[in-house]
Amino acid sequence: MKLWLRCFLAFFAGLTPLMGQHRPLLYDFTEIPQSLLLNPGAAHESQWYAGVPLLSGVSLRAGSSGITVQDLFADDGLDINDKIRERAINGLQPGDEVSATLQMELLSGGFRGKRRPDDFYSFGVYTEVDAINYWPRDLAILAWEGNADQLGRRFNLGHLKTRGEMLNVFHFGINRKVSERLILGVRAKIFSGIFQFQSTRNRGYFVTTQGENNLLANTLSSQMGLQSSGLEGLRRELSADGADQGAVLQDFLVRRGFFGGDLGFGADLGFTYTLKPRLVLTGSLLDLGFMVHASDVRNFTLEGTATSEGVEIILPDSLADPDADFWQDLVDEIEALVPFEEDAKTYVALRPTKLYASLRYNLGGTPPPKGPCDCDYRTSRPLKEQPYSSAFGAQLFMVNRPRGPQAALTAFYQKRFGNALAIKASYTADKFSLTNIGLGFNLQAGPLELYVLADNLLAYRNLANAHTASLQFGLNILSWGRN
Amino acid sequence: MKKLGLLTGVFLLCCLSSCVEQQNFEQYDEVAVTPLLEAALLYLETPESEINRQTSPSFVSTTFDFEAFSEQFVAEGILEGSLIYQLENTTSKPLQITLEFLDASGQVLDTETFLMDPAPTAILNREVVYGPAGKPLEILTNTTALRVSGTNLGDQTSVSGEPEPRFVLRSTAKFRISLT
Numbered sequence: 001m002k003l004w005l006r007c008f009l010a011f012f013a014g015l016t017p018l019m020g021q022h023r024p025l026l027y028d029f030t031e032i033p034q035s036l037l038l039n040p041g042a043a044h045e046s047q048w049y050a051g052v053p054l055l056s057g058v059s060l061r062a063g064s065s066g067i068t069v070q071d072l073f074a075d076d077g078l079d080i081n082d083k084i085r086e087r088a089i090n091g092l093q094p095g096d097e098v099s100a101t102l103q104m105e106l107l108s109g110g111f112r113g114k115r116r117p118d119d120f121y122s123f124g125v126y127t128e129v130d131a132i133n134y135w136p137r138d139l140a141i142l143a144w145e146g147n148a149d150q151l152g153r154r155f156n157l158g159h160l161k162t163r164g165e166m167l168n169v170f171h172f173g174i175n176r177k178v179s180e181r182l183i184l185g186v187r188a189k190i191f192s193g194i195f196q197f198q199s200t201r202n203r204g205y206f207v208t209t210q211g212e213n214n215l216l217a218n219t220l221s222s223q224m225g226l227q228s229s230g231l232e233g234l235r236r237e238l239s240a241d242g243a244d245q246g247a248v249l250q251d252f253l254v255r256r257g258f259f260g261g262d263l264g265f266g267a268d269l270g271f272t273y274t275l276k277p278r279l280v281l282t283g284s285l286l287d288l289g290f291m292v293h294a295s296d297v298r299n300f301t302l303e304g305t306a307t308s309e310g311v312e313i314i315l316p317d318s319l320a321d322p323d324a325d326f327w328q329d330l331v332d333e334i335e336a337l338v339p340f341e342e343d344a345k346t347y348v349a350l351r352p353t354k355l356y357a358s359l360r361y362n363l364g365g366t367p368p369p370k371g372p373c374d375c376d377y378r379t380s381r382p383l384k385e386q387p388y389s390s391a392f393g394a395q396l397f398m399v400n401r402p403r404g405p406q407a408a409l410t411a412f413y414q415k416r417f418g419n420a421l422a423i424k425a426s427y428t429a430d431k432f433s434l435t436n437i438g439l440g441f442n443l444q445a446g447p448l449e450l451y452v453l454a455d456n457l458l459a460y461r462n463l464a465n466a467h468t469a470s471l472q473f474g475l476n477i478l479s480w481g482r483n
Numbered sequence: 484m485k486k487l488g489l490l491t492g493v494f495l496l497c498c499l500s501s502c503v504e505q506q507n508f509e510q511y512d513e514v515a516v517t518p519l520l521e522a523a524l525l526y527l528e529t530p531e532s533e534i535n536r537q538t539s540p541s542f543v544s545t546t547f548d549f550e551a552f553s554e555q556f557v558a559e560g561i562l563e564g565s566l567i568y569q570l571e572n573t574t575s576k577p578l579q580i581t582l583e584f585l586d587a588s589g590q591v592l593d594t595e596t597f598l599m600d601p602a603p604t605a606i607l608n609r610e611v612v613y614g615p616a617g618k619p620l621e622i623l624t625n626t627t628a629l630r631v632s633g634t635n636l637g638d639q640t641s642v643s644g645e646p647e648p649r650f651v652l653r654s655t656a657k658f659r660i661s662l663t
Contacts, residue, residue, distance in 0.1 A: 075507035081515055146518030148657050214526040215569060215653045310523035310654070313631065315533045315543060327548040464503045 024410040025440040025453040039284035040185030041270030049478030051108030061470035066096030070465035099132040118177040131164030157204040165196040193262030195230030200402040214309035233296035264291030287351040306337035364389025432468035516662040531574040531648040543633040552623040563614030564658025572599035573645040576637025
């Protein structure tokens with residue numbers, strides 16, 4: 001089987017490490033310092049923390065909204081071509097997607113200001129891989145069935161929408177307790193782009209109609225483009241004679257991941273506001289920023305409109321030139337009308353902005369005072385007391401995607417068991433699943449903290465049949481000032 | 484603590500009991516992407532006045548490159564196909580049209596001949612199949628040029644009573660290609 005088809009099917013079937021953006025369990029799980037990455041204004045209260053390098057925050061998530069690996073590759077005796085036709089070609093819609101996000105912290109830490117103990121500073125570096133591919137329905141039908149006997153059917157080229165990137169993010173955040181009721185946070189980010197590609201603004205169609213002269217006319221009207229950065233350099237280096245592919249890849253990731261590639265800037269904003277003594281509202285806006293892709297850029301466009309009725313010989317004019325090359329003239333004419341062009345122009349890509357919000361009701365513990373308090377965080381709440389013993393609430397998540405915003409709603413329940421353990425259970429409804437039940441643990445043994453969060457637990461019965469699954473874990477050393 | 488134990492048990496049970504039903508990825512090799520494609524091929528039009536203007540019976544004879552079938556992606560993947568012709572003669576004379584398929588050395592690989600009665604004639608439709616149920620596919624995959632010849636089998640003075648008398652050849656190609 002040809003390589004491109006293997007790659008396509010692998011990507012489509014979810015065999016590559018596919019992940020997504022939403023992390024409902026980690027959001028507002030304030031015992032975990034990494035929750036500050038989802039809300040720089042989270043009510044995190046440790047004195048300091050240091051993430052174990054490479055292990056402090058690993059997040060993997062896979063999502064396929066319309067089809068699962070099991071749908072195609074189950075050992076059920078059915079012809080795979082029938083399964084592809086019924087479940088993919090005729091079953092998937094242009095809004096169905098396969099999306100992926102991997103996030104891995106390389107370095108992470110945070111500390112509370114000595115002079116301003118209401119401020120908590122956090123910083124770090126993490127690698128992020130994010131990709132999304134919408135099902136290109138009409139193009140898939142065209143490739144699978146062809147255009148024969150489809151007179152008048154317009155195959156929509158706009159169904160092709162894909163985007164992916166890999167980058168390192170260097171960040172520094174400030175979390176400030178402005179009052180007993182309000183915590184604000186902001187995080188500045190510098191993006192070091194490793195590679196990026198996007199083809200998201202495609203329009204046009206391919207149609208076969210009855211010809212004016214000939215039996216048929218084939219028309220292509222295209223406004224398509226693909227932008228990429230980083231990949232061309234990698235391809236060039238990998239294909240060099242005698243290249244050690246492992247070393248080349250390692251050098252590529254390190255060089256471009258540490259400011260040898262593209263550069264971008266962004267910010268996260270967030271807050272926690274205590275509406276009533278036990279009722280807490282939170283919100284955050286992440287990755288408000290952009291990347292300037294200026295290195296190893298390779299862009300392609302296919303723009304124009306052409307109609308062909310084949311080689312046309314209309315006497316006597318067509319034979320006036322004895323050297324006429326009808327075939328080449330036809331090819332040249334089409335290429336002139338719909339030129340396939342390539343350039344290396346710098347382009348700017350916006351980061352996929354995310355929004356989180358939650359409303360939480362705390363039970364048990366000692367609620368914060370109703371009025372203003374002129375004491376700092378160390379005296380506003382006795383150290384042995386907990387802000388809550390359990391809590392429940394709802395969260396909203398939205399992310400900006402090539403086909404518009406995607407949303408997810410989560411209901412959650414949190415419980416603390418002393419200082420050693422906190423758990424969070426969640427139910428999430430989104431386009432991938434309506435039966436997504438997640439569970440997370442945060443365990444603390446002395447200064448060592450371990451957290452494990454897993455979504456869509458029901459899918460663990462058979463991961464091949466899951467539309468989405470995720471796992472996050474991390475290891476930190478931290479001080480709450482009481483251990 | 485009982486609740487904690489229960490919850491821990493549920494979590495661990497879910498994680499540890501996670502499994503993947505047996506999948507058969509060997510099915511990859513059975514995937515057959517074989518679209519049926521259709522495209523216009525050749526259009527030839529000759530008004531009767533042009534046929535009458537010629538001093539010899541041959542009113543057209545031209546050879547031109549035609550590499551649609553020998554393009555790598557077609558030549559390597561074509562499984563079967565057919566060429567569909569539609570001829571219409573509204574002139575006052577019988578005509579013979581010959582379409583020859585030539586390879587790179589100019590050798591004739593195949594010839595398709597059409598005889599058309601003078602007007603009023605019905606439209607002539609012909610489908611020529613290539614592949615397992617028809618002529619060898621190599622005719623198409625080795626074709627790099629076409630030679631079109633038209634011969635007037637009648638006189639060179641009469642004029643048809645039909646409006647805009649002319650001879651027209653229309654054609655399309657329909658072929659199945661393997662993309663895997």
